[in-house]
Amino acid sequence: MADVAPDSTVPNDSSSTKEESRIEPEPQEETKQEEPSVEESEGKEQSNSNVYRYIKEDLFTSEIFKVEIQNLPKFTGFNDLKKFLNKHGLNPHKIKLIGRQTFAFVTFKNQDDRDKAMKLVHGMQWKGKVLSVRLAKPKADPIAKKRRQDGEAADHVQPASKRPTDERDAGEEEPLSTQIANAVTPLWQVQYEEQLKRKECEVEAVLQKLAREIGNNNKAMLPWLFVQKEKNKGMCCPLKPIRPSPLQTEYRNKCEFVIGTGADGEDKTVGFRLGKYKGGTCAVVSPSDTIHIPKEAKHVVQAFQKYIRTSPYAVYSPETYEGHWRQLTVRTSRTSQIMAMVFFNPQKLSVEEIEALKSSMKQFFTDGEGKDSGVTSLHFVRIGQRTCAGTEDLPCELVAGDAWIHEELLGLRFRISPHSFFQTNTPAAEVLYSSVGEWAQLDQESTVLDVCCGTGTIGISLAKRVKKVIGIELCQEAVEDAKVNAKANGLTNIEFHCGKAEDIFPTVLNAVVSPNVTAIVDPPRAGLHSKVILAIRRAEHLKRLVYVACNAKAAMNNFVDLCRAPSNRVRGDPFRPVRAMGVDLFPQTMHCETILLFERVDYGSNDNAAKPQTTEK
Incomplete structure (x- = not known):
């Protein structure tokens, strides 16, 4: 069972991997503070209630079954800790190592597993270290936390009209098109030759590290390794010149777009997230100005956005777990075939309502305004509350057109289904x-x-x-x-x-x-x-x-x-x-x-x- 923790997002087109934000340990001792007023106490209680509201909903999250294990042996690895816990009959749901791997946050699927871990592990000796275990706080909802922080900051900021002109100008934000370009194509303003040099340097650094690792793990290779490092700038083998991409723009044949409220305030916007949920934002920006997305995919986005804005269903909110529209995936090909996959959370809609929606989508893309977008394969994917990533196993329902598209590569022809890797x-x-x-x-x-x-x-x-x-x-x-x-x-x-x-x-x-x-x-x-x-x-x-x-x-x-x-x-x-x-x-x-x-x-x-x-x- 997967979490619906507050940092859950549907993957967007950015290639960055999802990271879990660090959770600071609770202080060992309470620091004495001035007693707040009744109004302040009530406000603080309400604020904390908001940032932890998600754990009170009728949804599974392991955040409420979290412990902190302290005094781990130095440099404990993820697999080391997992094997140690499994050996003692414990089945952790998630493990997050912190502070040079000397303590870790571990979550479990239920209270019984958590309580069992606290009883068994606390006081246990492992590799000369006596472990201690205590309850850990859940993560605060990033959106609610940012909203609270912004509200607190606003209370202490002068109105713009009273601030010096240069201070107001310094805070001017870049256009949304620039912000989203920086988020999903961070090198878009860098000359392509320079991009290649940077990437080659990254590969070079990997090979230098691999040389060190081989030396540490296989002493018999040291004579050979010494020669290689001398010949190849510290690398374990020759590095051939990087091969460039024949296309530098509009090259992506598969694009995943999230659906949410636009950064410009427009509801039901299809595009890319301006930032990660854990960074405190769900704002979505249109891909119209991004240079790596082909125009065919942008046409599908525009058509689909027009369709959902006329529908009665709201976009899905990762903060409240309400709403329906979640993601649009578009696959294009050299054969001029286009696949569109619509990810939809049915919530409590009836079978009849879902069937009516699929019929409406089919009509829109085959005979309606969406016909000109060129979609030849339209699929509907039901996505539940607990699905935060990894949609490969979700069954696709063919709504209209062919079940797959075809691509040509090296003079060969390939059939591509919705979940197939290409x-x-x-x-x-x-x-x-x-x-x-x-x-x-x-x-x-x-x-x-x-x-x-x-x-x-x-x-x-x-x-x-x-x-x-x-x-x-x-x-x-x-x-x-x-x-x-x-x-x-x-x-x-x-x-x-x-x-x-x-x-x-x-x-x-x-x-x-x-x-x-x-x-x-x-x-x-x-x-x-x-x-x-x-x-x-x-x-x-x-x-x-x-x-x-x-x-x-x-x-x-x-x-x-x-x-x-x-x-x-x-x-x-x-x-x-x-x-x-x-x-x-x-x-x-x-x-x-x-x-x-x-x-x-x-x-x-x-x-x-x-x-x-x-x-x-």
């Missing part, structure tokens, strides 16, 4: 996949393991060059698309498996008997599950791995585990990085894809520094 920048994806194919060093005897394969794009693009391709993907819709795509492109040497990579990969890998096995992994932002990495290490016949990371910093643990010294936990000879390169799939932002080629170390070599078992081209 790279958001098609021209740059062609650059990325071409580079992956070059680095994989494939031949007609090769077997390719395509992990986290999505709609099969990488494996299908390489299939004609190899003996066999095996794809693994969690999303059932994407697997069905991948099978259709393989057949549509005339391929018979490719198969796909649906499920978690950590569950399927070891079995698939053990069944492969080919002497030339290459793995290509393109995992989500957090990287591969550790079980997949361990299976890769154990499979001695797997000599080469191409890792495509959309966030190389987040994948650092994967890189280190591939390279660390063998142990009881990590069996099999390690890999080491041979080369790396950035590919810019996200112009106007600081994000880029990073390709790393890893090759198995040959400990049988007479060279004390050890050599990879293949030769770099």
